[in-house]
Amino acid sequence: MNFNKEPIIHVGIFADETIDFQLNGTFTFNGQKIDQGFYSALINEGAIETSFCYEKKIHLVPENNSTFVLQKVLIGTGFHWQQYEDQEFEGELLLQIEENKIRALNNIPVEKYLKSVISSEMSAMNDTVLLQVHAIVSRSWLLAQLNRKHLRKETARLTVSADKNNNRQEFIKWYDREDHSTFDVCADDHCQRYQGITKVISKNAEKAVESTKGQVIVINNEICDARFSKCCGGITENFENVWQPEHVPYLTSIPDADAKKGKNAVDINNEKYYKTSPKAFCNTSDPSVLKQIMVDFDQETINFYRWKVEYSQQEIAELITRKSEINFGNIIDLVPLERGPSGRIIRLKIAGTNRVMVVGKELEIRKWLSESHLYSSAFVVEKNGIIAEDLPEKFILHGAGWGHGVGLCQIGAACMSRKGYSVEQILKHYYRDTMVKKVY
Numbered sequence: 001m002n003f004n005k006e007p008i009i010h011v012g013i014f015a016d017e018t019i020d021f022q023l024n025g026t027f028t029f030n031g032q033k034i035d036q037g038f039y040s041a042l043i044n045e046g047a048i049e050t051s052f053c054y055e056k057k058i059h060l061v062p063e064n065n066s067t068f069v070l071q072k073v074l075i076g077t078g079f080h081w082q083q084y085e086d087q088e089f090e091g092e093l094l095l096q097i098e099e100n101k102i103r104a105l106n107n108i109p110v111e112k113y114l115k116s117v118i119s120s121e122m123s124a125m126n127d128t129v130l131l132q133v134h135a136i137v138s139r140s141w142l143l144a145q146l147n148r149k150h151l152r153k154e155t156a157r158l159t160v161s162a163d164k165n166n167n168r169q170e171f172i173k174w175y176d177r178e179d180h181s182t183f184d185v186c187a188d189d190h191c192q193r194y195q196g197i198t199k200v201i202s203k204n205a206e207k208a209v210e211s212t213k214g215q216v217i218v219i220n221n222e223i224c225d226a227r228f229s230k231c232c233g234g235i236t237e238n239f240e241n242v243w244q245p246e247h248v249p250y251l252t253s254i255p256d257a258d259a260k261k262g263k264n265a266v267d268i269n270n271e272k273y274y275k276t277s278p279k280a281f282c283n284t285s286d287p288s289v290l291k292q293i294m295v296d297f298d299q300e301t302i303n304f305y306r307w308k309v310e311y312s313q314q315e316i317a318e319l320i321t322r323k324s325e326i327n328f329g330n331i332i333d334l335v336p337l338e339r340g341p342s343g344r345i346i347r348l349k350i351a352g353t354n355r356v357m358v359v360g361k362e363l364e365i366r367k368w369l370s371e372s373h374l375y376s377s378a379f380v381v382e383k384n385g386i387i388a389e390d391l392p393e394k395f396i397l398h399g400a401g402w403g404h405g406v407g408l409c410q411i412g413a414a415c416m417s418r419k420g421y422s423v424e425q426i427l428k429h430y431y432r433d434t435m436v437k438k439v440y
Helices: 110-121 128-151 203-211 271-275 287-293 296-300 313-324 362-368 410-418 423-430
Strands: 008-016 018-024 027-029 032-034 037-044 047-049 057-062 067-075 083-089 092-098 101-109 158-162 168-173 215-219 306-312 331-339 345-352 356-360 379-388 391-400 435-438
Touching: 008 067, 008 110, 018 101, 037 101, 047 092, 057 067, 101 110, 110 128, 110 203, 128 203, 128 215, 128 410, 128 423, 168 362, 271 379, 271 391, 287 410, 306 313, 313 331, 313 345, 313 362, 313 391, 331 379, 331 391, 345 362, 356 362, 410 423, 423 435
Parallel strands: 168 356
Antiparallel strands: 008 101, 018 037, 018 067, 027 032, 027 057, 037 047, 057 092, 067 083, 092 101, 158 168, 215 435, 306 391, 331 345, 345 356, 379 391
């Protein structure tokens, strides 16, 4: 797919049985002017009913820079910061029926979308270099996803093996961001945070997007699928260890440090790596740096470069059974069977009194071991005390990093920018052998 002009993208905001929205200014629907005000949409006998129409699909087009507000949008779905908020958007509003719910979508040009993403993913008051880096990375990822929709191949996302009694022995599941069939990207963390103009879009963010308009990172003249996460924990991860088993040359593991200064060998199987704080770009507790990357609800914790989680036997047994929907009984052990180069566990053996089973990949492990999502799957397991024979009283997870760790490390990039690295240097550090190209 060639991008010789700026694309219009379709963003899925959220879906619910009823959607309440406000029109600020005038919109048109099938040539009919719809006045500003509050409206509700609900499903009635297979169509969407509002006070101004009864249709299978509603497409509202703004006039004179009018905006709309969607009420009670769920953000941070499944994470510890999950919450509802009212969100305001530019562009067109679409309402359509999906699986007995109404889906609200926003049609908007890529560059306007990016101004919001930059302000939603991080502070819009960042320095120019960091904002430009993120604008290029976000644009690259988005256009790569649009390309992939035209080239998509069905790939197995779930592998389950069982014994002769049909009991599961291994459950390997991975998630990707191209799961959406009725729109291009979603508005939550599954894709990129997009909250319209709800967050103040500063002049810095506008300038960063405008100054990089149409710029993406490419390799062999192809737009890069530029993944990013909050904090790699000191070493980034390989693409194939998180998503489909496909080697991506520019998404391979690198130490998050200056290559010119050399690096010390790291033993990711050594507990010391997870219990100490080795030097890396992303190893910082400087609040002025963290505020650039972390929006308000992200700042509930700053212990993510190295972190610790403790569970009693009762807590972890109940948690794993509930999150996996498999009765493991009491938990005897958690044994990492395979790690990626960043230390992230790809396959974890869970040994219970009722069942022994292997789970992967990294996000599924994080889901089973936390009420929302464990910060990462890069951790070692410490067991304390014995309740009964071979039954630990407590499990302590000592971990590194926040997120999948593939591609750009946002905290690391912020620190590189603070140290004086250029846009090009930061991009080449995280995405090796790539270059920046203007495609429209």
